[in-house]
Amino acid sequence: MSRELYPIVVKPEWIETIQSGYPALRKEMFESLQHVKDAGGLLHLMTEHKEYLATGYFGKQEKGVGWTLSMDEQDTIDVAFFKQLFEQALDKRNDFFEEESEAFRIFNGAGDGIGGLSIDCYDHHYLITFENEGIYTFRPMILEAFESLVHYKSIYEKRDFLIDLQPVKGDDFLVGERGDFPEMLQELEARYAYDLDAGMRTGFDIAQRELRKVLMDSVKEKNVLNLFSDTGTLTVAALQGEASQTTSVDFSTRSRNKTIDNLALNSFTPEKQTILIQDAFDYIEQADKKTRFDVVLFHPPVQVNTRTRQFRTEQDLSLWIQKVIHLTNRGGLLAITTDSPALDASQLKKAVEQAFNKLRQKFEVVWEQPEQKDFPIPPSMPQLAPKSILVRRK
Structure with missing residues (x-):
């Protein structure tokens, strides 16, 4: 296809940001983007004096309008x-x-x-x-x-x-050759089903690899609650770690069925575990004071905007962590995971601190998501990294 090359003037206050390697392009960085019409158009980023800065492409994504591709004017994007x-x-x-x-x-x-x-x-x-x-x-x-x-x-x-x-x-x-999905893969002692040919979700979150590992080492003989459990991969990891009992909560029949499949793959009897088809937010709000677990896994969606429920991670996460703390036994573990690109690891930890402080309770950090070799991130955008934290309620 013929690809348009658009000359784009960067505002002076953003020049150093782009020169430092910050890759995300936002509308406010530029004097004008009105002449950029085509998704995928190449952006020739330059100063008002026509000095070259970078080459990018135009593609609206969340709050951005594109990404840089190269800092070398001689590069051809081919x-x-x-x-x-x-x-x-x-x-x-x-x-x-x-x-x-x-x-x-x-x-x-x-x-x-x-x-x-x-x-x-x-x-x-x-x-x-x-x-x-x-x-x-x-x-x-x-x-x-x-x-x-x-x-x-x-x-x-x-x-x-x-x-x-x-x-x-x-x-x-x-x-x-088209796969015969769902197929099975192995990670440590556990087996998990995945499907690349059934919509946006594969059923297996690669980014949670380190969390699954730490769970296996932390839940022996403990009662585990998995909120927003999806296909139950964390439930399987907990049972591989010899958890005494698990409760998995997600709103869809698909999640329940996939969780049953994953349990069966690992020779666990689904009927011996609790698998609920329920909105996890509702479960949290409706739980009585006697509902307590030794380990709680909390992985809310980035955003919910329905007639009956609004949730945005950057605004509401700390409030919901407060509610989840009440489901966690004293001395118990609470794992919080988010996919939100609006928070980095330090902000996730701050949300946990705010929640415990609001309740005038104490906690200790047991584990934080380490850097993963297969998930490198630009130093200027730490919020793009996978984010999980495991804390103990004192």
Whole structure:
């Protein structure tokens, strides 16, 4: 396709930010974007004196309007450009390939050089996620570059954006041999089902790998509550860690069925565990004073905006942590996880502190999400990292 190159003047107060490598582009950084019409259009970022700063692409995503791609004016954004970035990312993941890890991230957006794009490996089935319409216009080049570098069973895609407020329809399967999903992967002693051909969610969150590990070591003979449990992967991890009993709460029948499948995969009897089809917010509010658990896992959605419920992580997380504290026994553990790009790890910890302080209670941090080699992030955007914290209620 013919790709428009738009000269864009950066406001003086934002020049140093872009020169420092900050990759996310926002409307307020520029004198004008009115002449930029096409998603995927290349942005030639420059000072008012026409001095080159960076090359980016136009693609609306959350509060942004695009991402930088290169700080080198000589770079051509073509198949070779993407191939070079993919090669660098693959080299950084050599340990995962050598250890024959079955699920890990191959390419992590801006942390690997292309904001709005991620690639995950599920036992040599690869999933490319396009997070905005702009990066999706580079799809043929991205696929050609990536396909030339990896041995794959199949390659799938997810389109995590809307056009005219509607999902982009189409087959998620791209090349290779279509998987017989759901398929199974192994992580430590546990097995989990995943599906790359059933909508936006695969059923297995790679970013929670470290949390699953720490759970296995922390829940022996404990009663565990898993709120917003989705497919029950954390429930499985808890049972692998010899939890005495688990309760999983999520609003959808799909979640219940997938949780049952994951339990059965690991030879656990689903009937011996409690699996509730209920809005987890409602469960928290309706729980009586006798409802207490040794371990509570709290992973709320980033945002909810319905007729009966409003929730925004950056505004409401601390309030809901207060409510979840009441479900946690004294001396018990509380794990909080968020996918919100509005909070970094320090802000998540601050939300926990505010919640305990509001209740005039004390806690200690047992574990915080470490950096993960397959989830590199730009130093200037710590909020893009996976975020989890495990605390003990004193």
